[in-house]
Amino acid sequence: MSLLKSKIHIKNIPLYQGGESKLDQFSSITKLSSNENPFGPSPNAIKAYNDVQSKLHLYPDGSASELKEAISDIYQVSKERIICGAGSDEILCLACRAYSGPNDEVIHTQHAFSMYSIYAKSVGALPIISQEKNLTANIESILKSVSQKTKIVFLANPNNPTGTVLNKNDVLYLRESLREDILLVLDGAYSEYMLEDDHDGALSLASTFKNVLITRTFSKIYGLAALRVGWGYADISIIETLEKIRNPFNLNSSAIAAAREAVKDVVYTKYLQDHNSQVMNEFILKFRSLGLEITGEAGNFILVKFPHGLNKSAAEADSYLRSFGIIVRRVDGYGLINFLRITVGTQKQMNEVFLRLKQFLEGNNVKDPI
Numbered sequence: 001m002s003l004l005k006s007k008i009h010i011k012n013i014p015l016y017q018g019g020e021s022k023l024d025q026f027s028s029i030t031k032l033s034s035n036e037n038p039f040g041p042s043p044n045a046i047k048a049y050n051d052v053q054s055k056l057h058l059y060p061d062g063s064a065s066e067l068k069e070a071i072s073d074i075y076q077v078s079k080e081r082i083i084c085g086a087g088s089d090e091i092l093c094l095a096c097r098a099y100s101g102p103n104d105e106v107i108h109t110q111h112a113f114s115m116y117s118i119y120a121k122s123v124g125a126l127p128i129i130s131q132e133k134n135l136t137a138n139i140e141s142i143l144k145s146v147s148q149k150t151k152i153v154f155l156a157n158p159n160n161p162t163g164t165v166l167n168k169n170d171v172l173y174l175r176e177s178l179r180e181d182i183l184l185v186l187d188g189a190y191s192e193y194m195l196e197d198d199h200d201g202a203l204s205l206a207s208t209f210k211n212v213l214i215t216r217t218f219s220k221i222y223g224l225a226a227l228r229v230g231w232g233y234a235d236i237s238i239i240e241t242l243e244k245i246r247n248p249f250n251l252n253s254s255a256i257a258a259a260r261e262a263v264k265d266v267v268y269t270k271y272l273q274d275h276n277s278q279v280m281n282e283f284i285l286k287f288r289s290l291g292l293e294i295t296g297e298a299g300n301f302i303l304v305k306f307p308h309g310l311n312k313s314a315a316e317a318d319s320y321l322r323s324f325g326i327i328v329r330r331v332d333g334y335g336l337i338n339f340l341r342i343t344v345g346t347q348k349q350m351n352e353v354f355l356r357l358k359q360f361l362e363g364n365n366v367k368d369p370i
């Protein structure tokens with residue numbers, strides 16, 4: 001037996017379960033389990049990535065200056081208030097390390113991204129769950145969860161996996177109602193999919209308040225999940241704090257170059273936004289026509305519920321889809337037992353899922369071609 005003991009608060013942390021990407025019997029699959037962009041990144045991003053080949057012996061720019069400039073330009077935010085990270089995951093982790101520790105409390109909503117509680121636990125803090133109402137973050141419940149020990153409140157808006165959103169006024173009300181010494185982290189992984197004028201992904205909130213941190217990612221609409229790039233936006237005092245404790249070369253040169261070009265290609269981003277909203281609206285209607293229930297309508301994924309009346313479970317549907325090489329996301333781990341989360345893919349992929357689900361729900365469980 002080893003005498004080496006890890007910190008007690010690390011011992012019981014569950015391992016993060018990502019979306020699966022392989023099925024043994026299939027050489028190619030339809031993967032709609034990780035909210036990835038089905039078209040990949042801008043061609044300019046791929047070119048910039050390839051161009052890094054000749055510079056592999058050089059350390060990256062530790063300040064990711066060119067990437068910050070591009071973000072600052074496109075999002076109209078000040079460069080000094082941006083921090084870049086290896087995925088927005090790193091920013092979430094830095095926030096926990098900088099602003100919480102042993103015996104502190106960190107609040108997140110009931111069906112929230114599992115990394116919030118994993119990072120809170122990793123620094124010895126206690127995650128506190130605030131109950132949702134109708135699968136939507138409930139501000140009164142968040143405020144009721146606050147104690148003297150609360151240091152951080154995490155809120156994903158839109159939320160994954162529920163697909164529900166709080167509007168700008170609600171988020172403002174939440175910030176104004178929280179004590180000033182509590183950091184509000186607004187995870188905007190899906191902000192780019194919000195086309196409404198009044199959703200600026202809370203960037204203006206982080207410009208006004210000294211205790212708001214926005215996180216964004218290049219893993220979703222920008223199609224660069226493999227390269228691990230994210231960013232945070234906040235008051236300069238928060239950014240300076242997080243900068244001190246990050247790894248000095250947290251982003252590699254290929255990631256910086258590809259992300260820089262991806263964010264600049266606004267025409268391609270607009271195409272992806274329009275495609276997502278059109279396909280998503282179409283298939284929300286189609287899934288509902290099968291008797292499936294859908295609450296949230298934001299992001300690039302659809303959370304479908306298999307109501308009792310259908311007499312078919314999400315687990316059975318999942319096995320059925322898998323038998324055709326289609327992987328969607330089981331969300332039991334989030335406490336969503338009879339639900340599946342389906343990433344909005346291409347029209348063709350979505351048709352395939354829809355027709356298989358239809359076949360499954362109508363009980364024609366023969367392996368008919370579709």
Ligand SMILES: *Cc1c(COP(=O)(O)O)cnc(C)c1O
Pocket residue numbers: 035086087088089090113156159160187189216217218219220225228229230
């Ligand atoms: C996908 C996702 C992220 C992105 O994480 P990265 O580390 O940037 O890939 C963050 N938050 C939520 C809620 C997500 O769904």
